[in-house]
Amino acid sequence: MSRHVIEEMLAIMAQLRDPEHGCPWDREQNFASIAPFTIEEAFEVxxxxxxxxxxxxxDELGDLLLQVIFHARMAEEQGLFDFSDVTRGLIDKMVRRHPHVFDDRQGASVAEIKTTWEAIKAAERAVTGVVHTSALDGVPQGLPALQRAAKLQKKAARVGFDWPEVAPVLAQVRAELAELEQAMQSGDAEAVADELGDVLFSAVNLSRHLRADADMALRGASHKFEQRFRLMEQQAADAGHTLDNLSSDELEALWRAAKQRLAAPDRV
Known part of the structure; x- marks a missing residue:
């Protein structure tokens, strides 16, 4: 991307935020009001x-870039920093954290690169005065729940708090499901929610041990459900019905038919 294109986009944002002639909606935004849009655009990417x-x-990368420019513009208006500061900080960070590319440590192994990366990040925190007292520090509270759970588990694993293989992790998922069933029998809604959280947390741990991204796996399952459900709606409509006037048995039959129709040739 040329400097001219970036400057044009920065100028457009400045015009949108102009106190007198800008867009009323853009002018009234602040960091907090824009943050949800920033998160949404990242998910759309x-x-x-x-x-x-x-x-x-x-297109989605452009929308995400717009969010960066929007935040940088608001910061510039408050005399905090501007877009150049953001990009300069990023450039310096990438060069600093990749000595195996930009310095004299070329040929380093992946394990060495990870160790160096963490050491550099620790040095950066020391310079800024940020003190981490726990191995779990540095995991943002605002992360989506599945991602935050995975990051917490990875950080714990770095100091040895982890199962060495998949089998005990799977056993833990089963144990948490059993505890959820007990809570359900008790009728205690708070206990049910607590145990359900444990089930989800242990499922994320299982996905980590299986080297599968829990968030992407869930997205895939949601997409699969959506495809099947929409096909059910279509099949019902073709027969002159809507799903809400069918019996449970009829819905189950449609679901099985949709599942069969959309199954991969080698997976039913």
């Missing part, structure tokens, strides 16, 4: 990637 939609990815 992930969705375009999952769908293999490269045209969509191009």
């Amino acid at each position: 992930a969705e375009a990637i999952a769908a293999g939609d490269m045209d969509g990815l191009r």
Whole structure:
């Protein structure tokens, strides 16, 4: 991307935020009000990637870049920093954290690169005065729950708090499900929610041990459910019905038919 294109986009954002002639909606925004849009755009980038939609990815990356520019503009208006500061900080960080590319440590192994990366991050925190007292520090509270659970587990694993293989992790999932069933029998809604959280947390741990991204796995399952459900609706409509006037048995039959129709040739 040329400097001219970036400058044009920065100028557009400045015009949108102009106190007198800008857009009323853009002018009234602040960091907090824009933050949800920033998160949403990041997820839409992930969705375009999952769908293999490269045209969509191009557009979504533009929308995500807009969020960065928006935040940088608001910061500039308050005399905090500007877009150049953001990009300069990023450039310095990437060069600093990749001595195996930009310095004299070329040929380092992946394990050495990870160790160096963590050491550099620790040094950066020391310079800024940020003191971490726990191995779990540095995991943002605002992360989506599945991602935050996985990051907490990875950090714990770095200091040895982890199962060495998959079998005990799977056993833990089963144990948590049993505890959930007990809570359900008790009728204690708070206990049910607590045990359900344990089930989900242990499922994320299982996905980590299986080297599968829990968030992407759940997205895939949701997409699969959506496809099957929409096909059920279509099949019901073809027969002159809607799903809400069918019996449980009829719904189950439609579900099985949709599942069979959409199954991969080698997976039913």
